[in-house]
Amino acid sequence: MGLFSFVASCCSAIGSAISSAVSSIGSALSSFATTIGPVLGSIIDALKPVAEALGRFANAFLQGLGIIQPHENVEDMGERALQAAGKGITMEKFENFDGYMDALRKFELDPEVSSKRSSAEKLVAGLGVGTIGVEDKFNAERGSLNGIWALPMTNPSYFTPERMQGLVSAGRLGGDVFAYLEKRLGGAESNSFRKDLEMTPEGQPMNKQQLGTLYDALDDAREQWASIAKQMQEKNNPTRDA
Secondary structure (H helix, E strand, C coil): CCCHHHHHHHCHHHHHHHHHHHCCCCCHHHHHCCCCCHHHHHHHHHHHHHHHHHHHHHHHHHHHHHCCCEEEEEEEHHHHHHHHHHHCCCHHHHHHHHHHHHHHHHHHHHHHHHHCCCCHHHHHHHHHHHHHHHHHHHHHHCCCCCCHHHHHHHCCCCCCCCHHHHHHHHHCCCHHHHHHCCCCCHHHHHHHHHHCCCCCCCCCCCCCHHHHHHHHHHHHHHHHHHHHHHHHHHHHCCCCCC
């Protein structure tokens, strides 16, 4: 079983609950909710440092692209989307993403409902809404950018908001990130995946030194993904080594 499959299944109760909640936001999130959503939800719920780092990245990344405003944050937007969905305000009710976001900003939150919802559920919902916003902004195929959170989650010091904004803007993030992290891609596919990332945040081709740094960063990301999977396994089998 690959690490993605393991993480997706090891916290099935939490992942399924979050997936169900996120899918209520709208049919546009169906791919996100059923694939990456349960994985992100399980990891975010179990590993708080990872969750906090991913939340910081997402805020800066989505603010930089204009998906959310400078004073907004991903968790709050996720909570708004979830509460709005509970009142029948879903994405498909609007002609475009901007109209939906305007409705979320005007939606009056119920603090009591919010207090009973986990941070993991709020963050994953916000990441789902943000993913749709990025796909719409760059006319990307629905579901093609579900994996944009994996690289910054596994190596945030290299895959910064600015770097990721540049890659998304240039259309260079369409590969299967998790398959790459798990070494499930063939040689040609792996080379193609890396080739797409060989661009500086300024949009220029990388020099030899920059390429070396990129490859090291990708190796570090793979190691961190393996570490995350190991931590998840230990949390779900706490008596294994007892």
